[in-house]
Amino acid sequence: MNQLKNLPSVDRLLSEAALQSLVAEHGHRVVSDAVRAELAAVREAVKSGAALPATGAITTAVERRVERHMRPRLRPVFNLTGTVLHTNLGRAVLSESVVEAIARAARSPCALEYDLETGGRGDRDDLVEGLLRELTGAEAATVVNNNAAAVFLLLNTLAQKKEVVVSRGELVEIGGAFRVPDIMRRAGAKLVEVGTTNRTHLRDFDETVGPKTGLVMKVHTSNYAVQGFIATVPEAELAQLAHARGVPFVVDLGSGTLVNLEQWGLPHEPTPRDSIEAGADLVTFSGDKLLGGPQAGLLVGRRELIAKIKKNPLKRALRAGKLTLAALEATLVLYRDPERLPQRLEALRLLTRPNAEIRAQAERLLPAWQAALAGWALDASVQPTLSQIGSGSLPVDRLPSFALVARPRGKRSGVLHKLEEALRRLPKPVIGHIADDALRLDLRCLTGVDEAVFTAQIASLTQ
Numbered sequence: 001m002n003q004l005k006n007l008p009s010v011d012r013l014l015s016e017a018a019l020q021s022l023v024a025e026h027g028h029r030v031v032s033d034a035v036r037a038e039l040a041a042v043r044e045a046v047k048s049g050a051a052l053p054a055t056g057a058i059t060t061a062v063e064r065r066v067e068r069h070m071r072p073r074l075r076p077v078f079n080l081t082g083t084v085l086h087t088n089l090g091r092a093v094l095s096e097s098v099v100e101a102i103a104r105a106a107r108s109p110c111a112l113e114y115d116l117e118t119g120g121r122g123d124r125d126d127l128v129e130g131l132l133r134e135l136t137g138a139e140a141a142t143v144v145n146n147n148a149a150a151v152f153l154l155l156n157t158l159a160q161k162k163e164v165v166v167s168r169g170e171l172v173e174i175g176g177a178f179r180v181p182d183i184m185r186r187a188g189a190k191l192v193e194v195g196t197t198n199r200t201h202l203r204d205f206d207e208t209v210g211p212k213t214g215l216v217m218k219v220h221t222s223n224y225a226v227q228g229f230i231a232t233v234p235e236a237e238l239a240q241l242a243h244a245r246g247v248p249f250v251v252d253l254g255s256g257t258l259v260n261l262e263q264w265g266l267p268h269e270p271t272p273r274d275s276i277e278a279g280a281d282l283v284t285f286s287g288d289k290l291l292g293g294p295q296a297g298l299l300v301g302r303r304e305l306i307a308k309i310k311k312n313p314l315k316r317a318l319r320a321g322k323l324t325l326a327a328l329e330a331t332l333v334l335y336r337d338p339e340r341l342p343q344r345l346e347a348l349r350l351l352t353r354p355n356a357e358i359r360a361q362a363e364r365l366l367p368a369w370q371a372a373l374a375g376w377a378l379d380a381s382v383q384p385t386l387s388q389i390g391s392g393s394l395p396v397d398r399l400p401s402f403a404l405v406a407r408p409r410g411k412r413s414g415v416l417h418k419l420e421e422a423l424r425r426l427p428k429p430v431i432g433h434i435a436d437d438a439l440r441l442d443l444r445c446l447t448g449v450d451e452a453v454f455t456a457q458i459a460s461l462t463q
């Protein structure tokens, strides 16, 4: 107890050179709060029998507290999970030109809703509507916060107190909070399911669409696949039936890519243009899935329907901000030159990285990986793996890749979780994936200068 009398005071500690420079960087308040918190912790420790730490040890602990406290909560990480568009890790990484566009829009006032031709009020949707029309073949377009908002706004505008007819096989849940039946109810629409989980026919719609119907809707079953004895109704047939009854036909595409991805060996994904050509009156899709842009919800389709949607007061509540619109415009512009898209659109660049390049990288990194795991009772190796596109692209479609692998010697799987945690605690956390008694770091998304940062970091991995 007596030892506590020798505990330095707050002022005494704040006069230490190390803490003075912390004050210069972060301000007096933050550092003195950290000093008080540290002194309280030391007092508790001493009361329960610990020795009084030296002043230097206390200031070091204060420095660590301040560093942790001031570190941004939204931290950059290495996504080596094998899922390229990882929703929990922020989905699409943006291209450099897009990052610059965001910075430009942030640094200076910008003509967000200002018509530079007339000097009058403008419409923020005009910034990207032309590009979206060009790239999808639609008559008009509008942008909201995300695709969930787009679907909600569409239903609320066009189907409030009306029935929306959807195939039972398409009542999807996407990442927990977005469920088609829930969003319908919240939007004030009445869901009418037709067909069965595995088979829905045109006659099912034919028997159901009637005077109470507000919309016929198709939802892209993005994150699962029904295989075997299945039947779905092609969009063109649904459009024809809906139009014959005077009802709009709308499609929630989920992940909307604007080009044919098969040209780069990727799985087929339907495009908004396909749906528009098939007769869809409105199509909604995300900005940050396969499109490779910022979080946004895009609505494209018939002019009068888009105009109605824009008049809904909820549009104002769900609208996209200037940084999003700057990023979206800069992303869409890249699609004007499809040939160079895999080099220029970062998400597509990662998805199309040549397998041989990833393999060579894995082999180059193997010695550093082996050295990092030397003390861990883990075997380090390079193995082929399969990346996923992620964000609601078909989970059955996999992209061949290579991973650094750690596998426990014997049956000590606890050590894998320790390694996973140690990787997560690095200055730039490394997020891998544990499955089948091994931890894998899929290298698909480790490129450029990041490779050197990664190598330097794993050299200091400690148990």
Ligand SMILES: *Cc1c(COP(=O)(O)O)cnc(C)c1O
Pocket (backbone or CB within 6 Å): 146, 147, 148, 149, 151, 172, 174, 178, 219, 220, 221, 222, 223, 252, 253, 254, 255, 285, 286, 287, 296, 297, 391, 392
């Ligand atoms: C991802 C997805 C959504 C939700 O999109 P967000 O942009 O995440 O809000 C809605 N519908 C489908 C079919 C999806 O795949």
